[in-house]
Amino acid sequence: MSLLINNLESGFNYEGLVKFVEETIRLEHASSPNKPIYLVGDSFGGCLSLAVAARNPTIDLVLILVNSASSIERSQLQPLFPILEAIPDELHTAIPYLLSFVMGDPTKMAMVNIESRLPPSLKLTQLSRNLIALLPCLSSLADIIPRATLLWKLKLLKSAAAYANSRLHAVKAEVLVLASGKDNMVPSRDEAQRLMSSLQNCTVRHFNDNGHTLLLEDGINLLTVIKGTCKYRRSRKRDYVSDFLPPSMSELKYTCDEVFGLLRLATGSVMFSTLEDGKIVKGLAGVPHEGPVLIVGYHNLMGLELNSLIEEFLREKNIMVRGAAHPELFWGKSSSLATFDWHKVFGAVPVTAKNLFKLLSSKSHVLLYPGGAREALHFKGEEYKLFWPNKPEFVRMAAQFGATIVPFAAVGEDDLLELVFDYNDLKKIPMISDYIKESNRDAIRLRDETSGEVGNTDLFLPGVLPKLPGRYYYLFGKPIVTKGKKEFLKDKENANKLYLEIQSDIENSLAYLLKKREEDPYRSVTDRTAYRAMYSPIHGVPTFEP
Incomplete structure (x- = not known):
């Protein structure tokens, strides 16, 4: 869009530009x-x-606003604008060059397309070359933006901001605001919060280490951001199942190496599964390859087991496991939810009966935690204790589609983190207690009081301290086939019996892993690191014999 505006700037005023884009939008619609x-x-x-968007409320628009200049009147450079208007022509050549450094970080721009796995010396060499190639472009901006054009652009910018701000109430479109934390041109962080409170349907994501030219800087992939905020859809109504775009190889690589790389190395996860004859083997051979499969398990503290599980299914079986997650991660307004965007990129959906129905009908592998937030945010002394609702919510759903149920257990949270402040501790601190109460006032509740303790869970961030990492262990139990048992499991008593058997299977698997991990000579991260340095990659480090 910016290229289009630059090409047309000499023949259009601001309203002319609006009408030009508007006509293009209407033709596309x-x-x-x-x-x-x-x-x-x-x-x-x-x-x-x-x-x-304000002028076309009936057209289905999704706006992606990147460091929106609607805040130009509060710009850090506002005191300089009169000086720019009065500066002599002979001094103008320095202005665009200086503005280029205000708008963005040349180093981050030069880092684009430099392979992250390169040795530091090669990285530095490529960075130097890119900077040398970039600097002449910056210095030539004075020829590209003459004084008259710069003054015209400033005037146009002020008119555009005033026009847009006076019509925010009329914007019905879905809006995603991307705000840089080191924007030296406009106050993007403050503007993002203002827009979120002013617009009817607005989501915000912050990029704390980036400058004004966000989309030109290293590490920013716009499609990934759109997918992570669930803004991608094919029709007016979003479908979390059919609208899903599988992660690309670059997204998978970036996630494993950059986002969760340290956690991946720290956990050294090892997987076991159970064959149909009951034999426990290393790897995922016991998990059916053909869906629908419902993987049901215990949710570790803060969901620490998720990343390795999703990655291993992709690596070993080339299967995308679709996790059923708390709806607050999708429909909540807090920009702090960006932490969970990568889970959405990798297939998470809001845990609703409708979404489970669609996933199972499409023969997907679905990850479900009956204990939900109550297990993931458990209290001190409740490690590896299941908190399941009273009703067998998933058994009859699985039977309806003939899905295979695979119970699983994962242990290792107590070898990674020390739970210092749980919910009960935080509620005793007045300011934090008020914050938890306020943030949960309008939070989405999955279950009512009839579900017992699971239905009354407040969402909060527990206080934890890291430990010298141990290891994560997973055990997938013997697959439970429900195909052909639809009528049998319609009976509440039969469904509840199977429900309790699955729960007991997971509890037994947890006990098995807690006992067997004591036999692992490479449970400590120091021992695993030494082994990897001498013999093997991360997936080749031995463990106990099942």
Whole structure:
């Protein structure tokens, strides 16, 4: 969009630009009336996108606003604007060059496309080359942006911001705001919060270490951000199952190496599964390859077991496990939820009966935690204790589709983290107690009081301290086939009996792993690191014999 505006700037005023984009949007809408139209507005483009959305409330638009210049009146550079207007022509050549450093970080721009796995010396060499190639481009900006054009752009920017801000109430579009923490051009962080409170349907994501030219900087993939915030959809109504785009190889590589790389090395996860004859083997051979499969298990503290589980299914079986997660991670407004965006990129869906129905009908491998947040946010002394609801919520659903149920257990949270402040501790601290109460006031509740303790869980962040890492162990139990048992499991008593058997299977698997891990000579991260340095990659480190 910014290229389009630059090409047309000499022939259009601001309203002319709005009408030009508006006509393009209307033509696209006429050709595909049931599909959303995405407008990516960077800086000035953010004002333009808001204006177009306000004037076209009936068109299905998704706005991606990147460091929107709608906050230009509160810019850190506002005191300099009169100076720019009065500066002599002979001194103007330095202005665009200086502005280029204000707008973005040249180092981050130069880091784009440099392979993260390269040795530091090669990284530095490529970075130097890229910077040398970039600097002449910055210095030539004075020729590209003459003084008259710069003054015209400032005037246009002020008009655009005023126009957009006066019409925020009319914006009905879905909006995603991307805000840089080191934006020296406009106060993007504050503007993001203002837009979220002013717009009807707005989500915010912060990028604390980036500058104004966010999309030009290293480590930013716009499609990944759109997928992680669940903004991608094919029609007016979002479908978390059919709209899912599998992670690309670059996303998988970035997640394993950069996002969860240290956790991956620290956990040294090892998987076991149970064959149909009851034999326990290393690896996932016991988990059926063909779906539908419902993987049911115990949720460790803060979901520490999730990343390795998803990664291992992809690595060993090339299967995308779709996790059923708390709806607050999808529909909550807090920008702090960005921590969980990678789970959405890797297939998580809100845990609703409708989504489970769709996943099982599409023969997917589905990951379900009946204990949910109550287990993931358990209290001190409750490690490896199941908190399941009173009703067998998933058994009859699985039987309806003939899904195979695979119970699983995972242990290792107590070898990674020390739980210092649990819910009961935090509720005793007045300010934190008030914050928890306020943040949960409008939170989504999955179950009512009839579900027992599981139905009354407040969402909070427990206080933890890291330990010298041990190891994570997983055991997938013997598959339970429900195909052909639909009528049998319609009976509440039969369904509840199987439900209790699955629960007992997981408890036995937890006890088995807790006992057997004592036999692992490589349970400590120091022993695993030494072994890997001499003999093997991370997946080749031995463990106990099952």
